[in-house]
Amino acid sequence: MPRLGVVFAVVALLGVAxxxxxxxxxxxxxxxxxPVVVVPSGANTALYMTIVNDGDGADALTEVRSQVAxxxxxxxxxxxxxxxxxxxxxxxxxxxxxxxxxxxPGGLHVMLLGVDDLVAGDQVEIELVFxxxxxxxxxxxxxxxxxxVD
Amino acid sequence: MAPVTATVGSPLTRATIGQAIRWAVxxxxxxxxxxxxxxxALLAAITLAAGCTSGGDDSAADDEQAAGDGSVFxxxxxxxxxxxxxxxxxxxxxRPYDFAAETDGATTFLFFGYTFCPDICPVHLNQLGEILxxxxxxxxxxxxxxxxxxDRDTPEVIxxxxxxxxxxxxxxxxxxxxLAAAQEAAGLPVAFKETDDxxxxxxxxxxxxxxxxxxxxxxxxxxxxxxxxxxxxxxDLEILGELRTVDDVPAA
Numbered sequence: 001m002p003r004l005g006v007v008f009a010v011v012a013l014l015g016v017a018x019x020x021x022x023x024x025x026x027x028x029x030x031x032x033x034x035p036v037v038v039v040p041s042g043a044n045t046a047l048y049m050t051i052v053n054d055g056d057g058a059d060a061l062t063e064v065r066s067q068v069a070x071x072x073x074x075x076x077x078x079x080x081x082x083x084x085x086x087x088x089x090x091x092x093x094x095x096x097x098x099x100x101x102x103x104x105p106g107g108l109h110v111m112l113l114g115v116d117d118l119v120a121g122d123q124v125e126i127e128l129v130f131x132x133x134x135x136x137x138x139x140x141x142x143x144x145x146x147x148x149v150d
Numbered sequence: 151m152a153p154v155t156a157t158v159g160s161p162l163t164r165a166t167i168g169q170a171i172r173w174a175v176x177x178x179x180x181x182x183x184x185x186x187x188x189x190x191a192l193l194a195a196i197t198l199a200a201g202c203t204s205g206g207d208d209s210a211a212d213d214e215q216a217a218g219d220g221s222v223f224x225x226x227x228x229x230x231x232x233x234x235x236x237x238x239x240x241x242x243x244x245r246p247y248d249f250a251a252e253t254d255g256a257t258t259f260l261f262f263g264y265t266f267c268p269d270i271c272p273v274h275l276n277q278l279g280e281i282l283x284x285x286x287x288x289x290x291x292x293x294x295x296x297x298x299x300x301d302r303d304t305p306e307v308i309x310x311x312x313x314x315x316x317x318x319x320x321x322x323x324x325x326x327x328x329l330a331a332a333q334e335a336a337g338l339p340v341a342f343k344e345t346d347d348x349x350x351x352x353x354x355x356x357x358x359x360x361x362x363x364x365x366x367x368x369x370x371x372x373x374x375x376x377x378x379x380x381x382x383x384x385x386d387l388e389i390l391g392e393l394r395t396v397d398d399v400p401a402a
Binding site for chain 2: 038041042043044045046071075077079080082083084085086087105106109111112113114144145146149150
């Protein structure tokens with residue numbers, strides 16, 4: 001089976017070459033700064049944080065999971081031309097190499113739907129799933145809104 | 151339950167249309183204010199980066215904003231004072247609440263939102279709650295929250311939500327028609343349920359996101375978009391409280 005062996009070798013080389021390309025285009029290095037969950041005042045609440053990508057490749061946040069909520073959705077609050085402000089779902093949030101994404105009131109946030117009755121000081125496990133870096137677990141502190149905005 | 155009416159097709163209609171036009175002008179101002187904020191933040195960042203801390207603090211940025219706005223208010227001032235909207239909805243005890251009559255003579259903050267809103271609504275209400283709890287805060291102030299999500303926000307849900315901020319806050323609801331009329335009376339675009347699916351229980355609602363402020367003389371002078379600071383509310387609260395007759399002029 002020498003021929004097949006050659007094919008395998010070529011495929012293997014191509015594979016390595018492909019990996020080499022990936023390395024050249026850079027690897028993302030994601031860290032999560034100051035993750036905060038606001039004390040819920042109703043059925044839902046928000047998670048704010050800053051995603052920092054210190055790597056030299058882009059990455060994207062694709063999903064957020066948490067045991068303390070029925071569902072977690074990525075949203076951006078935006079004001080439309082009609083004068084109404086709404087939360088637009090964000091399917092995938094790209095964080096470019098060397099860039100960051102700031103989640104803050106009135107902008108990007110993770111909406112936690114059907115959230116548990118959390119109190120200030122609680123620690124909440126959040127799983128952030130990235131396209132390149134995979135799942136990243138963070139511990140967010142539950143804080144009063146007044147600690148989050150002036 | 152007592153019959154509840156919202157004023158529709160009343161002599162207010164003309165005024166309402168005029169008001170809507172003025173709000174539109176206000177929208178432009180609001181945009182300018184945002185740009186100014188961004189510029190102030192940028193300048194502050196540059197100042198900090200230069201290792202110079204004087205002048206980079208918030209108060210300097212605020213002063214600049216107030217001056218640039220051309221009004222004594224730190225909120226986004228209306229081009230001219232507007233009458234308090236006339237509408238009657240239902241409060242969280244199930245009683246009819248005539249907005250203009252019930253808030254007569256009080257500094258009044260009016261906000262249209264919904265309790266499932268996680269991002270903007272709790273921020274405004276929390277800020278108002280905090281400034282009103284400060285020692286020496288004026289007592290003749292009423293905060294009125296109108297839920298624009300009648301399907302999910304029952305009176306009980308609204309009450310629980312508001313009690314998180316201040317049990318004195320008034321919560322109102324009504325039929326979709328009554329709520330639409332109330333928003334139109336206030337010159338605002340009518341909130342919109344962002345779903346076509348009747349089984350969707352996790353929908354969001356597009357709504358006007360600024361808080362409207364009326365003085366004890368019954369006139370509205372300013373509004374507070376998302377991003378307003380507590381200090382800005384507190385600053386304007388003092389000025390609004392002094393406007394007891396329609397002839398009073400806002401003074402810093």
